[in-house]
Each structure stands twice: as C-alpha cells, then as structure tokens.
Amino acid sequence: MNKLTDFEHYVIEEKGTERPFSGEYYEHDAKGLYLCKKCHAPLYRSEHKFNAHCGWPAFDDEIAGAVTRNIDADGRRTEIVCSQCGGHLGHVFQGEMLTPNNIRHCVNSVSMVFKGIDDAVEPASNSCATFGAGCFWCVEAIFNNLKGVVNVTSGYAGGEAHDADYKSVCSGQTGHAEVVHIEFNPEEIDFTTLLQVFFESHDPTTLNRQGNDKGPQYRSVVFTHNAEQIDQITAMLAQLEAAKVFDAPIVTQVSAFDTFYPAENYHNDYFALHGEQPYCQMVVRPKVEKIKALFAGLQKA
DSSP states (O other): OOOOOHHHHHHHTTOOOOOTTOSTTTTOOOSEEEEETTTOOEEEEGGGEEOOSSSSOEESOOOTTSEEEEEOTTSSSEEEEETTTOOEEEEEEESOOSSTTOEEEEEOGGGEEEEEOOOSOOOOOOEEEEEEESOHHHHHHHHHTBTTEEEEEEEEESSOGGGOSHHHHTTTOSSOEEEEEEEEOTTTSOHHHHHHHHHHHSOTTSTTEETTEESGGGOEEEEEOSHHHHHHHHHHHHHHHHHTOSSSOOOOEEEEOOOOEEOOGGGTTHHHHHTTSHHIIIIIHHHHHHHHHHTGGGBOO
16 A cells, blocks of 8 residues: 555545645546555546536546445445545535536545556557566466567566565565566457466465465555556456355455566576475466466467
C-alpha cells in the first residue's frame, strides 16, 4: 500500500471529506485513468467523468468491480470505497438525471491519483505484462518457456526506488512485490493467455503467501499497463469466481503499473543456472513441469 499524508489518511481511512471546489481533479479533463490513491487499483476512466458543478469530481460509471457500495450508518447515503483496499472514495447518487446513466459518483480528489494516456500513435511493437506470483525465480522460469515471450526480467514493483533491493524487499516492509516483467509479441501470444498461465502457476487465494514463502512481497498481483489489460484481468477474475475454480476467494491484487525495478543480476535465469539447488528442485521444478504439461502447445522448442 502507498504511504498517505495526514490529510489523505483523514479522508481515505477516517472517511473524511475535502472542501468543495478545492480538489486537484475537480475540473480535470485529461485522458487517462483515475486510480485509488492508497493501492493504485484502477477505478474510473476519463470518459466516465463529467462536470456536475457540485464541487467534487463526478463520474457516471466505474471500471467493473472496482467500487464497492456501503450504506452509511444513518441510512441516508451510499458510501463508495475501493473494492481492493477499502479506501473511502466518496458517495454515489442516483436519480438526478445529470447524464444518460443517471448516476453520480461524487469522489474526493485526494482519494485518487491520475495516470494519463499518451495520445501519440506509436508503431506496433512488443507489449509488456508485470506479474507477482510468489518467488520470482519460479515465475521467471515458467514464462521464459512460452512461445511469443521475448524477455522475462525478475524485479520489484509497488514500492519506492530507494528500497528496491532484495534484502530490503525480503523484510516485507517496502510495499514492493517480487515480480517478473514480461516482454511479449502480441501476435504470437496474447495477454489473456498469459493470465491463464499466471493463474495456473500459483495459488491466488492465499494472501501474502505462496507455500512456505510468506510476506507481502510474495503477494499475488497483476500490474496493468493499459485499459485493455484492466478489462481483461477484470473479466478473467469474474469468470474464475463465477465458475468457482478455486475453493477459496481469489485475493489477487490489480494495480496500475508505475515503475519496474530490475532485481540484482544474480537473480536472472536463476532456475536455468541453479536447477540442482534444493529450493529449485522442490519448489520451482514442480511448477515448471506442471505448466509445461498444461500448456504443452505454448512451449518453446
């Protein structure tokens, strides 16, 4: 989770309210995504935003599954919170006929952070995916074997630059997760297929843990790079929950990608170089062999 200032804590944790017409995003009209300030989960798209002349940012829709509604204690209003971390956003109102959707999410600017979208048209190139699914030695070895995957780099995401190192991250106090940053050719393998491998390769129902590896650095997390990835992970989570694929609720976090910090060089190709070590034999190899069997047609020659 991201560190909050005293005022951010007051609004997000204590359900406070910023002064009307004072927020950074009240008249903000750039293209992009509005994320939860606390956990960076995507909440709203810029096309959802409209000017309700109420003093706070207003949205007439949300990213599917991103916002949870709770009735206030007095029963008079409906609070909205981030579905992922529970951070207070504001309140939602219906029946005002301000837009065709007839709904207004009235949100504190301080509860959000904005991520802009570059309007420039860029030539087609490889795409990126960033996943956390436990120890990155395991995850790197799994995705390196897939056709269409150009490069896999182990590293850290979710925290700050000053403590993006293995010793600090292992403390569990940095906010970082051990992740792999995957460069892939979308003409050979798509993001949805990578997600299928991701969910088969680890247990997404154990909070801050994979097997005997315990701590928030081992959390299940998808760092999304664009709106399309948000839609695809949201749809897949809904499908998995509806089909009851797992015996327990899925706790995989979804956060907007910010910065990837490559791990120290000795982590690269760890399984390939140290496959004889006990951890690799007992933990990494079974996962690699499982994915090879389940996705035989996707394996590189």
